[in-house]
Amino acid sequence: MSTDGCCTALIRKLQHFEKPSDEDKELLANSVARTVELIAGSDIIEQGDKPDHVHLLVEGWAGRYKILPNGRRNIMAYLIPGDLCDVNVALLEEMDHSIGALSGCKVALIPIATIRNLMDQNRTLARALWWGTLVDEAVLREWLVTVGSRPALQRVGHLICEMLIRTEAVGLARGNSFDLPLTQQELADTMGMSLVHMNRTLQGLRSRELITTNGHTVTVENPRALMKFAAFDPLYLHQQAHKFRSLMQAVA
Amino acid sequence: MSTDGCCTALIRKLQHFEKPSDEDKELLANSVARTVELIAGSDIIEQGDKPDHVHLLVEGWAGRYKILPNGRRNIMAYLIPGDLCDVNVALLEEMDHSIGALSGCKVALIPIATIRNLMDQNRTLARALWWGTLVDEAVLREWLVTVGSRPALQRVGHLICEMLIRTEAVGLARGNSFDLPLTQQELADTMGMSLVHMNRTLQGLRSRELITTNGHTVTVENPRALMKFAAFDPLYLHQQAHKFRSLMQAVA
C-alpha cells in the first residue's frame, strides 16, 4: 500500500471548508494511482505540458513559476502538502507556467478520468475541490496586493503569516513554528525583490523580534503582533474563523 | 427588450475558446434577468457581500480592488465587457474584495440558479465559462509576475499589450487603438506604483514611440515592437493563436 496516507493533508485541508464523510475520504484515497518522489529543483510539470494526471502534493514544497526572457525567475505560488497542482488545467491547451519542487517532494498521481468521475458522483467532494481552487485564486490576488503595495518588511511578514496558517491547516505546524524549506533567493524570487534585500528584510523582522529562525524553521513568537505589523487579514484564506482562532489569541 | 445585445461581448469572447451554437447563444441571452447602469466610482459588489446574481459586464470597465489599512488602494484585475464578475464566489462565504465601476458601466444580472441550470444542461457553455475563469486566473498570475519582476516601462507596456488583445477579443478595439477609460492614478494603483512615476513612465513609452495617446484612447502603432519591448507572450491569455495573428504581424 504505497499510497497509504497520501490524502491525509488534503482531507485535513478540505475539513476547513466542509467535513468529508468516511466514504468521501475512502473515495479520495482510492483515487491515487501511484506516487512519485522528486528531488529539489526538479520540475513536476513544465510549461507547455498537457498532463493526463492531476498531481497532488503529499510531501514537501513546490512552486508555480515562470522565467522571464531576462533570466529572472518569478515564483507565483507555493504548493504545500494537500494542494492540487493542476485540477484547473484539464481544460486549457497547455500549461502556461511550470511547477517545480522547491524541496524534496512526494507527489500522488490521480488520473484525470478518476477525478472527473469523482466530481460527477460526489457533490461534497466536488464542491470541496472547487473551493480549493477558489482559495488558490484568492491567495493569488492577495499576493498581487502584497507585492504591489506593501513595503518590504510587511511583505515578508505577510507571507510568513499566510504560510503559518496554511501549514497549520494541514497539520504541518508545531505550535507557532513551521518548516520553510526555501532559500532566501527563492523567497526573493517570490516577493519580487533582490536576494540582498530579502536578507536584510529578514534581519529586520528578526531584530524587531517578530520572527525567529533556526535553520529553515521559522517561529512566530507572537502571531498577533506579526499579523498586526503586516496588516494581515486571514479572510482571503476562507477558512472558518474558529480554525485558527488559537493563533489569533496566542498572546492575547 | 432591454436586455438585447447584453451577451454579444461575452459570446464573442467565448468564441476564442470554442464556437457556441445559435442555441447556446440564445440560452445565454435569455438568462439575463435585468440590467443595471452604474456611474464611475460606484461599487458593483462590495467586500463582504454574498451576491445572489452573477454580474456580467456589458459596457464600461470595472476593477477588482482592495483597500489596505494604510489607505492604499490596489486594483487586482480589470473587467471589460464580456467578463463575468463573480461566477466563482457562489461557493465562498463572502466576497474577499470589492468590484468597482472604473467608468460608467452597464451590468447584466443573471440569477445564480439560472447559471447553475445552464451549466448543468449545456456542456459547451459550462466548459466555456469554466475556461473563462481559468483565463482570469492566468491573467492574475501574469500580473503578479509583471508587478514583481518587470521594470516600470515594461510593466506598463505589458499591460497595454494585454488590454489591446483583450479589447480586440470582444470587438472593442479599432485597429491598434482602444479606449482606456482610466486615470493615471488608477493605472498607478494597478501596477503598484506612484501617480508621478506612472505619469513619467507613460511619457517614456510615448517618447520611445511605442504608444500614442489621444484623450483616453491608446494607440499602439507597432504592436510587435511593444510586445518585444515588454517581453509580452500572449500564451497566458489562452486564445487561439490565429485570433490575434493580425496584431502580431501588424508591421511584420
Added chain:
DNA sequence: CGCTTAGTTGACTCTTCTCAAAAGCAGTGG
C-alpha cells in the same frame, strides 16, 4: 468664467538594486 479634476513638472528623499567579497556550512575525498 470660475471651479474641479486630471495631467505634468521639479526638487529632494528614501528604498531597493547591483556589484563584490567575506563568512558559514554541508558534503566529498584524501
Added chain:
DNA sequence: CCACTGCTTTTGAGAAGAGTCAACTAAGCG
C-alpha cells in the same frame, strides 16, 4: 580528521529606481 568545493547567508558601499511634496498647467463643466 582535514582540506576542498559548492551553495547559502551576510556585509559593505555606490548607483539607480521610485516615492513624496508641492506647485503649476490643462481640460471639462455649469
